[in-house]
Amino acid sequence: MTVNEICERIEASVICGDASKNFDGVYVGDLLSRAMSHVEGGNIWVTIMSNVNVVAVATLTEPAAVVLAEEVDLQEDALKSAMENGITLLSSPLSAYEICVRLHNAVSEGE
Amino acid sequence: MPDTLKFHFDIDGSDFSSAGAASVMVKKKLRQLAYDPEIIRKVSIAMYEGEINMVIHANGGTADVEVSDEEIVIILSDKGPGIPNVELAMQAGYSTAHDNIRNLGFGAGMGFPNMKKYTDYLNVDTVVGEGTTITMKVKL
Numbered sequence A: 001m002t003v004n005e006i007c008e009r010i011e012a013s014v015i016c017g018d019a020s021k022n023f024d025g026v027y028v029g030d031l032l033s034r035a036m037s038h039v040e041g042g043n044i045w046v047t048i049m050s051n052v053n054v055v056a057v058a059t060l061t062e063p064a065a066v067v068l069a070e071e072v073d074l075q076e077d078a079l080k081s082a083m084e085n086g087i088t089l090l091s092s093p094l095s096a097y098e099i100c101v102r103l104h105n106a107v108s109e110g111e
Numbered sequence B: 001m002p003d004t005l006k007f008h009f010d011i012d013g014s015d016f017s018s019a020g021a022a023s024v025m026v027k028k029k030l031r032q033l034a035y036d037p038e039i040i041r042k043v044s045i046a047m048y049e050g051e052i053n054m055v056i057h058a059n060g061g062t063a064d065v066e067v068s069d070e071e072i073v074i075i076l077s078d079k080g081p082g083i084p085n086v087e088l089a090m091q092a093g094y095s096t097a098h099d100n101i102r103n104l105g106f107g108a109g110m111g112f113p114n115m116k117k118y119t120d121y122l123n124v125d126t127v128v129g130e131g132t133t134i135t136m137k138v139k140l
Ligand SMILES: Nc1ncnc2c1ncn2[C@@H]1O[C@H](COP(=O)(O)OP(=O)(O)OP(=O)(O)O)[C@@H](O)[C@H]1O
Pocket: A032, A033, A034, B049, B053, B054, B057, B058, B078, B080, B081, B082, B083, B089, B090, B094, B095, B096, B097, B105, B106, B107, B108, B109, B110, B111, B112, B113, B132
């Protein structure tokens, strides 16, 4: 399933990057050292952190997309860094919980 | 390929926004050299944690990475406050990070556990009031 395919489901808009990639698996969490060791390549990472350090962790762990929950404001240096590093960022007004529920449903239906 | 590849970085301790840049650079180099993705992941995670620690706990330092046929060695050196109790600092969940740092997403106390988990060798050489040098090795 591609990132694009779930955008509508989680009411997300694409802030930057390529959303035509496939994803596999989801990680949710805001503590960077936790995310660092748990976000796997190709995952969707759902978080409410939106600073440049999130982009650094994403650059190293290579999720298919980072979903910023609760429409948190993305800082300008973070956006710049995300674009430079080819990170796909989405923004959704939903809570991290709601996003995960909907991702789960989308994936289950897709099987 | 030359016998040993070396990279050196000065890590700015005043700039949280560039924190992680050296690790990202090393990752890109290793990718270009077509190293195994698992090795790249280990090196990236371990180096990032050490690099960030120098920024948030030690006001910056230097990072040296040496790539040979057998292993990748990462040496992180700072002139920060040192670590009074290394055993305690290594425990999962232990953190002295202040609130302003925690608000950025740091302070889970998982940096050292990650460094240990993703490397084959980890040594912490530290003197309170003088600084800390961390040596990590990932076998190829
Ligand atoms: N280079 C350093 N200089 C001085 N103290 C350090 C250094 N690196 C780590 N420490 C100390 O060791 C503690 C544990 O480090 P660790 O990386 O495991 O957790 P953290 O940095 O507090 O949080 P996290 O890495 O999960 O964001 C730190 O809180 C700090 O007190």
